Amino acid sequence: MSIWESLRTAWQSIFANKMRSSLTMLGIVIGVCAVVLLVALGQGFQTSMTKTFNDMGASALYISSAPSKTVVGGIRPLTNEDVTALQDKKLVPAVSVVSPTRTSRGTVSYGNNNANEQTMGILPIILQIRNYQMDQGRFLTDKDVTDRANVVVLGYQAVIDLFGTGAQSPVGNYIRISGMKFQVVGTCKKFGGFAGDSYVLMPLTTMQSKITGGDVVQQIGVKATTPDQVDTAIAQVTAVLRARHFIRTGAADDFSITDMRETLNSMQATLAAFSLFMGAVGAISLIVGGIGIMNIMLVSVTERTREIGIRKAIGARRRDILIQFLIEAAALSLTGGLIGLGLAVGVAHAMGQITLGQTQVTPEISYSIVFIALGVSIGTGLLSGTYPAFRAGGLDPIESLRHE
Secondary structure (H helix, E strand, C coil): CCHHHHHHHHHHHHHHCHHHHHHHHHHHHHHHHHHHHHHHHHHHHHHHHHHHHHHHCCCEEEEEECCHHHCCCCCCCCEHHHHHHHCCCCCCCCEEEEEEEEEEEEEEEECCEEEEEEEEEECHHHHHCCCCCEEEECCCCHHHHHHCCCEEEECHHHHHHHHCCCCCCCCCCEEEECCEEEEEEEEECCCCCCCCCCEEEEEHHHHHHHHHCCCECCEEEEEECCHHHHHHHHHHHHHHHHHHCCCCCCCCCCEEEEEHHHHHHHHHHHHHHHHHHHHHHHHHHHHHHHHHHHHHHHHHHHHCHHHHHHHHHCCCCHHHHHHHHHHHHHHHHHHHHHHHHHHHHHHHHHHCCEEECCEEECCCCCHHHHHHHHHHHHHHHHHHHHHHHHHHHCCCHHHHHHCC
């Protein structure tokens, strides 16, 4: 019997028992759909987080004061003088950008609308580290910093919180922060990620002189001159700050430096493990589907014992029977895999973009996961059909012809 004849016979057998075949494929359909959809969500989340890290400056360093419990003798806060020292090319030649920030959280109001927003005092140079993209108006300028101007740029969610989702443009309007009026000069596009969009940006000098007072900064963003100079930059920044903060040799730093490369790598490793776990959960359904195929194929062997005997009596070899049953099992699993794949693509398309926390995630179905899912489904069918196929091929033709 040729392969094409075996294929034709297999499809005839499947379509002759439509209900049974459909129920048999159900486990494969659910398994493939679950595997593809869960892995697609994991890949989408990984892409979203990588984009967020890149927007925040994937090769940037963030310096902040260390937790007090890790330092003996108190902490010297980061100040404008520390920023000035880090801007000195003679002291830190490996650093190209220094961007301090001072943050305060409180009530921001416009008319009768009040919202709890994160207010950040920044310098315009932050755009060389973080990827703020303007939606309307302009960003903060060096002149705003010099003049200590009462101007702000609103994040995407802050615009919705204060002005709603209507057609009104916030640019040119005035909001109140700590009882003072600030003019909105620009708005940013959606940023997303764990950083969120509920923020208000103002000149650092304005924040320090009118909101918080003093010359303390909470965080200093630093960017190395080139990616391969990051480790050198860390060493130079550490040396400068330890000297300025009078830290003795052997004593712990009263500041911490966060390397975004390490954070990104750690996050990607975690997400990869999470994607693998979700794929494994979906694979359980494939195993259940494979057991279902095996059971149905064993029942089919019993039902078609006389048919097998007739085929052997007219010249069919054991190999022919074996191939026919394996093809039937593979056809069932492949059909179920294709249906499951189509269902996963449809669900992913219907979901469009989902929100996990403040992170926007779009499921990503790659060619690799498609081929893997279909390959695994076919492999599951073949493995599940192996024992029934050997059992069918091993039946004695005389005993089979006697079977009623």
